[in-house]
Amino acid sequence: xxxxxxxxxxxxLLAEIEKNAATLKKPIKIMEVCGTHTMxxxxxxxxxxxxxxxxxxxxxxxxxxxxxxxxxHEAAIELVTSRPNFILATFGDMTRVxxxxxxxxxxxxxxxxxxxxxxxxxxxxxxxxxDPDKEIVFFGVGFETTIPAIAICVxxxxxxxxxxxxxxxxxxxxxxxxxxIVQAKDIAVQGFLYPGHxxxxxxxxxxxxxxxxxxxxxxxxxxxPGDILLAILSILDxxxxxxxxxxxxxxxxxxxxGNRQAxxxxxxxxxxxxxxxxGLGLIPKSGLKLKKKYAAFDAEVKYDLRIKAGSNDLPGCxxxxxxxxxxxxxxCPLFAKQCNPExxxxxxxxxxxxxxxxxxxxxxx
Amino acid sequence: xxxxxxxxxxxxxxSGQGKVNYLGTKVKANFALLENVKIGDWVILHAGFAISQxxxxxxxxxxxxxxxxxxxxx
Numbered sequence: 001x002x003x004x005x006x007x008x009x010x011x012x013l014l015a016e017i018e019k020n021a022a023t024l025k026k027p028i029k030i031m032e033v034c035g036t037h038t039m040x041x042x043x044x045x046x047x048x049x050x051x052x053x054x055x056x057x058x059x060x061x062x063x064x065x066x067x068x069x070x071x072x073h074e075a076a077i078e079l080v081t082s083r084p085n086f087i088l089a090t091f092g093d094m095t096r097v098x099x100x101x102x103x104x105x106x107x108x109x110x111x112x113x114x115x116x117x118x119x120x121x122x123x124x125x126x127x128x129x130x131d132p133d134k135e136i137v138f139f140g141v142g143f144e145t146t147i148p149a150i151a152i153c154v155x156x157x158x159x160x161x162x163x164x165x166x167x168x169x170x171x172x173x174x175x176x177x178x179x180x181i182v183q184a185k186d187i188a189v190q191g192f193l194y195p196g197h198x199x200x201x202x203x204x205x206x207x208x209x210x211x212x213x214x215x216x217x218x219x220x221x222x223x224x225p226g227d228i229l230l231a232i233l234s235i236l237d238x239x240x241x242x243x244x245x246x247x248x249x250x251x252x253x254x255x256x257x258g259n260r261q262a263x264x265x266x267x268x269x270x271x272x273x274x275x276x277x278x279g280l281g282l283i284p285k286s287g288l289k290l291k292k293k294y295a296a297f298d299a300e301v302k303y304d305l306r307i308k309a310g311s312n313d314l315p316g317c318x319x320x321x322x323x324x325x326x327x328x329x330x331x332c333p334l335f336a337k338q339c340n341p342e343x344x345x346x347x348x349x350x351x352x353x354x355x356x357x358x359x360x361x362x363x364x365x
Numbered sequence: 366x367x368x369x370x371x372x373x374x375x376x377x378x379x380s381g382q383g384k385v386n387y388l389g390t391k392v393k394a395n396f397a398l399l400e401n402v403k404i405g406d407w408v409i410l411h412a413g414f415a416i417s418q419x420x421x422x423x424x425x426x427x428x429x430x431x432x433x434x435x436x437x438x439x
Binding site for chain 2 (some may be wrong): 001002004006008009011012013017034037040078085091119120121122123142145146148149153164195197200201222224226227230247251252253254255259260261265352353
């Protein structure tokens with residue numbers, strides 16, 4: 001992998017980017033959709049280096065922990081604080097998101113109940129098998145990358161008739177918010193750096209409307225600095241030749257058609273729904289829920305959770321604007337003051353894919 | 366969080382469960398989302414599931430392109 005981080009390679013790529021950007025109107029606004037791309041761009045100093053060539057990188061909505069609105073986090077808190085003998089399993093970042101009810105990490109679970117951090121949804125399934133006296137709910141958050149894994153777990157639970165297992169789903173699709181961002185026209189995104197591992201699952205096709213309907217160039221990128229610069233070079237080349245497409249600059253991992261098995265299991269288990277995103281609001285068909293056949297494993301149905309969509313954001317938090325690329329984290333009045341990694345006020349400072357944390361760690365000082 | 370560094374398959378059983386070596390650490394992996402996984406394959410792991418097999422030809426091609434950029438002078 002060392003070539004992907006090699007100083008001479010990176011300098012060569014940056015020189016080529018400067019050359020390709022020379023004739024284009026500045027600043028050239030490119031949105032990196034994926035939160036892990038945001039981290040790479042800041043960690044390796046690419047944010048500043050690209051700005052010197054007139055390329056302005058904007059962070060997008062690609063952090064699932066960040067875009068899950070507070071009412072869903074609060075529903076998870078409600079479950080584990082009100083139900084005895086209950087285990088709420090979820091990914092580590094999810095436990096630190098602050099809400100008006102506190103964060104999952106700070107609340108006191110009901111008698112005999114607890115919160116369990118897991119790395120894989122399979123661990124939550126194993127807990128349900130091994131502990132039949134406890135109710136297990138996996139607070140499953142993720143994009144297309146994570147969704148197939150969650151779907152497999154529900155399929156297994158259904159097959160084994162595990163009555164003590166359910167999933168509180170916060171499952172998000174990447175193409176619909178991109179359409180919303182382009183149509184909103186608040187920020188004139190001129191190019192998209194498409195997420196690497198969402199694209200592993202869905203392939204190139206679902207982004208085609210961005211090139212064809214809106215004429216906006218884009219490229220799927222890997223996660224090394226060399227990968228990201230290659231993809232940006234492709235976007236600039238598309239701008240110069242006025243031929244917008246969905247380029248694949250991560251072909252060693254992403255197949256044009258995506259992962260067929262993953263697509264099959266998603267289609268079998270889940271259906272689309274209109275979903276509320278933090279900052280972006282209601283986006284048609286942008287979320288997934290379990291099909292009726294699997295409703296017994298849907299925590300929202302099983303526990304009759306009436307999650308009321310609406311702004312439950314903590315007052316003053318700018319995460320909603322940050323996720324749309326409208327506000328840069330240091331512009332938020334709370335940034336690095338009341339809101340910092342030790343004591344985050346909003347989810348974008350919590351998550352390892354959050355733009356505020358990326359700025360705080362690598363770019364701000 | 367997406368892990369961009371591939372892991373090497375070191376164990377795989379008939380049910381599609383196994384282990385990978387990720388940066389020197391043995392990690393449990395589920396291969397249900399892939400076809401024909403073999404020991405020695407390089408895969409991308411996400412939340413305990415292998416989601417993609419690395420295409421060596423494509424990887425070499427990208428490396429070749431990157432090496433060429435090392436000789437460009439600003």
